[in-house]
Amino acid sequence: MITLPPTSATRSGIDAAIDEIFARLGMRAAAIDTSVHALVSALERAAAGGKRFRPALVVAAFETLGGRIDRSPALYPVAAAFELLHTAFVVHDDVIDHDTHRRGVPNVAGEFRSRGLARGARPAGATLLGEAAGILAGDLLMHEAERTIALADVDVETRSLLLALFDDAVLVSVAGELADVEHAVIEGDGPDPDAILLATRNKTAVYSFSAPLEAGAALAGASTEAREALHGFGERLGLAYQLVDDLIGAFGTPEIAGRREGGDLHEAKQTPLIALARQSEQWPEVANALAAAHTGPVAIRAAQRALAASGARSRMEGLVTETLESAREVVAASALPEATCTMLLDLVDAVQERVP
Structure with a gap:
């Protein structure tokens, strides 16, 4: 992916907005079930470490068109929503391609396939669990992205x-x-x-x-x-x-x-x-x-x-x-x-x- 040279403040703002979203999801998931909490944790790992080009693009357009960050509390949450959407598509893509790894480490489907095997599932059942987790994780993150925009302070x-x-x-x-x-x-x-x-x-x-x-x-x-x-x-x-x-x-x-x-x-x-x-x-x-x-x-x-x-x-x-x-x-x-x-x-x- 091509990159934009965001300022440290821009990257920090984007990262903080994404971290806040996953913190909320993690707290809600922990109160429901250990498996869904593990799903959110896997999603958070899937979203980590990227160049975050899409949210940087939101901020770059905003700033060069004269937007004032101090007057737009919605900027970083909306920018974060596009990173969540990207991650959701990536997770779904891996399911479509039957991939269990991304960047050399297990992806969401791979993590849950291993989780199934560790708990006694047969290989076919573990694969089914992994792909189901990938579909559900992508769905959850896509909903969270839209929710973030729907609740933006605009x-x-x-x-x-x-x-x-x-x-x-x-x-x-x-x-x-x-x-x-x-x-x-x-x-x-x-x-x-x-x-x-x-x-x-x-x-x-x-x-x-x-x-x-x-x-x-x-x-x-x-x-x-x-x-x-x-x-x-x-x-x-x-x-x-x-x-x-x-x-x-x-x-x-x-x-x-x-x-x-x-x-x-x-x-x-x-x-x-x-x-x-x-x-x-x-x-x-x-x-x-x-x-x-x-x-x-x-x-x-x-x-x-x-x-x-x-x-x-x-x-x-x-x-x-x-x-x-x-x-x-x-x-x-x-x-x-x-x-x-x-x-x-x-x-x-x-x-x-x-x-x-």
């Missing part, structure tokens, strides 16, 4: 706007994730490239970029025109970010990707990169190489060479460049303050620098 109009942004972020992200899974499991000639691009945009762009930016603008009392500009920018930047992520998933080093080289090829993910390769005359050769990619590093490198030879990699890089240029044009055509424009253009540069 006027009625701002609250309605924030809830609408949150609602859109959830619905669009669900649509993107569902389409992504459908594309992965339905056999045939492969999904339409435009459909894959739409799913790619929906999975990330709204909840990670446009909604946090717009939320910060709403809290700062920015105009409708400013919010619309941030929405257009966020959708474009979010798409470019995900396209770069797909390039990293296919070609990035383990250090950049945070997992094995060519992880997306090993897992046979249907990304825009693969859709572009399907359109090339070299697709039969690419398809054969991809079919063997799961067998190991040598086959993954062969698939990487086949994708590059088909022109898919260069076309994907061109699409990233085109999308980022479109994001720059949104900024140039807007009437946003100079500080906001600088922050947005820095984000564009940060995404460009991630291209492997």
Whole structure:
């Protein structure tokens, strides 16, 4: 994930808001049942240690649009809500992918799978427990994120706007994730490239970029025109970010990707990169190489060479460049303050620098 350079006060404010939410959840859970208390503790660990980019984006938009933190007690709680939403999606994602670890340590599902085994469950039962815990944990955190926004110390109009942004972020992200899974499991000639691009945009762009930016603008009392500009920018930047992520998933080093080289090829993910390769005359050769990619590093490198030879990699890089240029044009055509424009253009540069 790209980063913003938040001040120590900003990071402290975000962390304190998140800690307060988990403290409340923990106290309530402890009074109910030891298992649900363990679930909240696992969630808190899942939310810890991240870069907290999305809440930082809320604060950055707020500050550069002239918001005063000392006059907006809702800023950090609302920013925290977007981190909770992100964590909820990550927890659910791990269930969808049947993953039991994240960043090398057990995730929520992994913790509860181990908990089940330790208490005498058979492996299948322990797996069921782990995945049920992941689903319930994500549900709980998503509710807590929306509750945090609903109780924010803002006027009625701002609250309605924030809830609408949150609602859109959830619905669009669900649509993107569902389409992504459908594309992965339905056999045939492969999904339409435009459909894959739409799913790619929906999975990330709204909840990670446009909604946090717009939320910060709403809290700062920015105009409708400013919010619309941030929405257009966020959708474009979010798409470019995900396209770069797909390039990293296919070609990035383990250090950049945070997992094995060519992880997306090993897992046979249907990304825009693969859709572009399907359109090339070299697709039969690419398809054969991809079919063997799961067998190991040598086959993954062969698939990487086949994708590059088909022109898919260069076309994907061109699409990233085109999308980022479109994001720059949104900024140039807007009437946003100079500080906001600088922050947005820095984000564009940060995404460009991630291209492997």
